Amino acid sequence: MKEEILINNFWKLYGKATITAFGFFWKAGWAFILGYFISSMIQSFVPKKKLTKYMGEANFKSISLSTIFGGVSSSCSFAALSAARALLQKGAHFITVVAFMFASTNLVIELGILILIFLGWEFLAAEIIGGFLLIAISSILIKLTYPGSLIEAAKRKVDRETDLAEDDFDWKKRITSKEGWNLVAKNFVMEWKMVWQEILIGFTIAGFVAVFIPDDIWSKIFLMDYTNLLPSWVIAIENALVAPFVAALTFIGSMGNIPLATVLNANGVFFAGIMGFIYSDLMVPPLVAVNAKYYGKKIAFYIAGIMYLSIILTALILNGIFSVIGIVPDSNKVITEMTQFKIDYTFWMNILFVALAGALIYLYKKQLKEKNSHGDMDHGEENNSLDIKGLFTKAFILILIGGLASYIAI
Numbered sequence: 001m002k003e004e005i006l007i008n009n010f011w012k013l014y015g016k017a018t019i020t021a022f023g024f025f026w027k028a029g030w031a032f033i034l035g036y037f038i039s040s041m042i043q044s045f046v047p048k049k050k051l052t053k054y055m056g057e058a059n060f061k062s063i064s065l066s067t068i069f070g071g072v073s074s075s076c077s078f079a080a081l082s083a084a085r086a087l088l089q090k091g092a093h094f095i096t097v098v099a100f101m102f103a104s105t106n107l108v109i110e111l112g113i114l115i116l117i118f119l120g121w122e123f124l125a126a127e128i129i130g131g132f133l134l135i136a137i138s139s140i141l142i143k144l145t146y147p148g149s150l151i152e153a154a155k156r157k158v159d160r161e162t163d164l165a166e167d168d169f170d171w172k173k174r175i176t177s178k179e180g181w182n183l184v185a186k187n188f189v190m191e192w193k194m195v196w197q198e199i200l201i202g203f204t205i206a207g208f209v210a211v212f213i214p215d216d217i218w219s220k221i222f223l224m225d226y227t228n229l230l231p232s233w234v235i236a237i238e239n240a241l242v243a244p245f246v247a248a249l250t251f252i253g254s255m256g257n258i259p260l261a262t263v264l265n266a267n268g269v270f271f272a273g274i275m276g277f278i279y280s281d282l283m284v285p286p287l288v289a290v291n292a293k294y295y296g297k298k299i300a301f302y303i304a305g306i307m308y309l310s311i312i313l314t315a316l317i318l319n320g321i322f323s324v325i326g327i328v329p330d331s332n333k334v335i336t337e338m339t340q341f342k343i344d345y346t347f348w349m350n351i352l353f354v355a356l357a358g359a360l361i362y363l364y365k366k367q368l369k370e371k372n373s374h375g376d377m378d379h380g381e382e383n384n385s386l387d388i389k390g391l392f393t394k395a396f397i398l399i400l401i402g403g404l405a406s407y408i409a410i
Contacts, residue, residue, distance in 0.1 A: 011406045013211055018403025021207025024259040026341060028114055030349035032199070033357045035110020040187035040360075042072040044180060045171045055092040058143065066096035067135055070103025077198070077287055080104040085294045089158050094151050095142050098303065099135045102310075105281050106131040111258070115278075118262045122329040126275055126322065130314045134279060138310040147302060154295035185363035197393040204396045205250060206259030210266075218267040221246065232270075239273025240315040244308055247280035257281055271328050272319035279311045286389075 055062045055069070066087075070080070083104065084097045092100075105111070106127060116124045174180035219225045221242060223235045243264075250260060261278050269277075281287075283304055292300035322328045 015407030017208040017211035021204045024203045030353040031113040033353035036191045044183040055096045058093045058095040066099040067103045070100040071107040133314045154299045185360045188360045189364045210263045236272040239270040240276040243273045243276030244280035272315040276315040
């Protein structure tokens with residue numbers, strides 16, 4: 001009888017976790033479409049060559065341009081690393097490359113919208129201020145520890161293994177042309193092809209973590225049980241130190257970890273810990289592995305180490321600034337309230353932006369059809385290989401289908 005009750009409870013939790021995951025998708029759907037639409041327009045109409053030629057020095061101007069360039073680029077973590085490698089090959093300084101990585105995963109529009117929806121304006125303000133702090137701190141740390149010989153070896157490796165085309169055009173002509181908006185549609189679809197698996201896996205994990213992980217687990221990890229015994233600054237330091245490792249264990253990139261940050265927020269994790277978690281998207285093992293492939297293992301671990309120190313310092317500085325100002329947000333997000341399906345602004349925004357996405361996809365499909373009819377189909381975009389990420393994605397889709405069945409049946 002006891003075993004039957006446990007099994008019954010599991011299926012109930014399984015269904016609830018799945019519905020929570022879908023609730024996260026529902027809440028964020030329009031924001032993703034809006035963010036990637038804006039990102040696609042920027043990528044289509046901003047000539048990168050005009051920026052990269054000013055990024056060859058480790059000075060304020062170059063770092064600032066790299067930050068702007070990163071902020072208007074794709075928020076996909078893997079795309080950010082690929083673009084960073086391209087910058088290094090085109091002559092950008094290593095410090096500006098790291099600045100670009102941070103900016104492209106922390107200062108992009110779509111991420112800001114998502115943080116505002118899930119966590120509130122205080123976290124959005126912290127994300128923006130902290131993004132600039134991260135770049136400043138990491139730049140100083142790299143200058144102090146600059147491994148010249150390793151970076152030269154990394155540049156040689158990049159030069160040997162990549163052959164990137166130049167990117168230069170008249171943006172005024174492109175923005176008023178049919179070809180320019182065809183490119184927007186293509187970039188929009190390409191963005192989603194790059195990130196949809198990461199988003200699906202991240203949001204599904206967030207839903208299941210919210211339901212299955214007991215509160216006392218988070219209390220033990222982030223010392224919530226010791227708030228009456230230890231000074232708050234000690235707990236804040238511990239939270240900042242631990243959060244990047246928690247983020248690394250999720251294997252999720254920048255867009256997928258915001259719902260998980262909301263779960264941490266709902267469980268009372270300190271502000272410093274949540275910000276440390278959000279900033280750690282580039283430290284997940286798959287991304288460290290990509291950097292190792294691009295530059296070699298030593299540089300990959302060096303970048304990860306610089307990021308870890310920068311994240312901790314940034315999270316603690318933010319915690320101090322917001323405490324002095326008196327705007328440290330309370331941990332009061334209720335997951336069940338945030339993931340409810342109801343007729344509100346989210347419903348109408350989702351309808352509007354799904355229509356926009358449909359129009360862009362139609363435009364992209366039309367381009368493919370025209371190319372195919374002329375016999376110049378770009379087969380380079382097709383990839384039938386079954387990678388580890390693909391296997392994980394299929395597994396998570398099956399998990400969601402099973403959870404829906406469980407929710408309907410019980």
